[in-house]
Amino acid sequence: MIDPVVSGSAVVSARRPPLPRLLRALGRDRSGLLGLAIVGVAIIGAVGAGWLTPYADQGLGAPNVIEKLRPPSAAHLLGTDELGRDLLARILFGGRASLAMALAVVFMGVAIGVPTGAAAGYFGGWVDELLMRVTDIFLAFPPLLLAIVVATALGPGFASATVALGITWWPWYARLARSQAASLRDRPFVEAARVIGVRAPTILGRHVIPNLAGPIVVQATLDLSAVILVGSGLSFLGLGVQPPTPDWGTMVNAGRIYFLGFPWYATFPGLTIVLVSVGFVLLGDGLRRAFELRPSDLAR
Numbered sequence: 365m366i367d368p369v370v371s372g373s374a375v376v377s378a379r380r381p382p383l384p385r386l387l388r389a390l391g392r393d394r395s396g397l398l399g400l401a402i403v404g405v406a407i408i409g410a411v412g413a414g415w416l417t418p419y420a421d422q423g424l425g426a427p428n429v430i431e432k433l434r435p436p437s438a439a440h441l442l443g444t445d446e447l448g449r450d451l452l453a454r455i456l457f458g459g460r461a462s463l464a465m466a467l468a469v470v471f472m473g474v475a476i477g478v479p480t481g482a483a484a485g486y487f488g489g490w491v492d493e494l495l496m497r498v499t500d501i502f503l504a505f506p507p508l509l510l511a512i513v514v515a516t517a518l519g520p521g522f523a524s525a526t527v528a529l530g531i532t533w534w535p536w537y538a539r540l541a542r543s544q545a546a547s548l549r550d551r552p553f554v555e556a557a558r559v560i561g562v563r564a565p566t567i568l569g570r571h572v573i574p575n576l577a578g579p580i581v582v583q584a585t586l587d588l589s590a591v592i593l594v595g596s597g598l599s600f601l602g603l604g605v606q607p608p609t610p611d612w613g614t615m616v617n618a619g620r621i622y623f624l625g626f627p628w629y630a631t632f633p634g635l636t637i638v639l640v641s642v643g644f645v646l647l648g649d650g651l652r653r654a655f656e657l658r659p660s661d662l663a664r
Contacts, residue, residue, distance in 0.1 A: 389654035396650015402643025410459030423453030425608030433626045443628040445618065451629065455636050458610035462637075465526050465604070466591040470584045472530030477537025478580060482573050484538070485545025486564070496542065499535045507532040508594060515603040525604040529591060540583055544576050578655040586648035589641040596637050612637050 390396050414420045419440075422428060428448035436443045442451040484495040502510070514528035548554060549572070557567050592612075598604040599613030607614060612633045619630030 386654050390650050393650040393653055395646045396653070399643045399646025399648070399650055402639060403647055406459055406463065406640045406643065409456045410463050413453070413456035413460065417450065417453040417456055419450035419453040420457075422449035423457035423610060425449070425610070433622065433629070435626075436628055442632045443626070445615070445629055446622065451615075451632055454610045454615060455612065455633055458612045458615060458633070459636075459640075461522060461605045461609060461611045462592055462595060462613070462640075465522065465529070465595045466588045468526045469529040469533055469591045469595070470587050472526075473533035473537045473587070474580060474584060475534075476530075477534035477539075478541045478573065478576065479568075480534070481538035481541025481543075482545040482568055482576065485542040485547075486549045486568055486572055488546070488549070492542070495538070499538045502532070502535045503539075505532075508597065511594065511598060512601070512603065515598055520603045520606055522605050522609070525595060525598045528598070528603075529595060533587065533591070536587075537580065537583065540579055541573075541576055544579055545572050548572050548575055582648055582652045582655060585644055585651055589644035589648070592637060592641050592644070 390400070409416060413423060417423060426449070428444075431440070431444050431448035432446055434440055434444040434448075440450050440452070442455065445451055445454065480495055480499070484492040484499075510532045511525075511528040514531055515524050518524035518527060545568075554567060554571055557571055562570075595604060596611070596613030596616070599611045600617045602617070605611035605614055607618075615633035616630050616637070619626075619633065623630050
């Protein structure tokens with residue numbers, strides 16, 4: 365009889381390489397390292413914003429109208445906004461809201477979608493039909509439109525925008541987990557676990573879901589880019605983070621009014637959104653190659 369624990373470990377190793385080998389593979393990937401560097405700088409900037417700028421009070425919303433709409437200079441490297449606040453400080457502090465929302469949305473998507481999809485793929489039959497039809501209902505709506513409707517119903521704010529995006533994101537993880545779990549349920553180590561009487565929830569938690577780690581980690585990293593873009597879009601529309609709390613999308617919205625005369629105001633927050641999003645895409649692609657996954661192994 366095949367030992368399900370041993371067999372399960374072997375499969376995990378095949379689909380989820382040990383951390384040292386994964387890091388070595390990522391270290392040989394130039395674009396992946398570039399993405400990691402961009403993401404690392406963004407995270408360090410957001411976490412250490414209070415220590416990295418002498419204008420921490422302005423970054424948190426304190427005005428300084430004497431310095432309003434100053435162009436980039438030695439005193440203000442990226443210029444100031446309409447209230448005289450240092451734009452670099454606002455961008456650094458704005459990264460906290462933007463990155464926190466992206467992480468929270470992806471966490472919600474994984475927490476809801478992976479167990480749902482794994483159960484559908486493992487059990488099949490009416491369980492699969494029921495769970496996937498519910499998933500299809502959510503997928504029937506354009507994600508951004510559904511997020512706008514939910515955020516409008518809940519009212520503007522960080523929590524509302526996060527919940528709204530989380531509701532639109534979990535079905536993709538359900539589809540990804542379902543396809544991967546369906547391919548695993550007839551593998552020898554899963555069949556051996558069933559034969560010796562291991563209960564289905566234990567099989568899912570110990571043998572099936574861990575083998576989904578590679579595709580899920582890669583998809584989550586790629587989705588962080590998309591969530592930053594969509595979350596910034598909600599803030600741009602006034603449905604996300606509310607002033608005076610800094611947020612990249614809110615800053616672009618405020619700066620568009622002054623774009624013709626003071627282009628730096630909207631340009632630098634917009635470039636930050638694009639740069640960080642590209643960083644997550646490069647990192648996700650690097651992880652995909654490190655995990656040796658095919659593009660077809662991912663949901664989108």
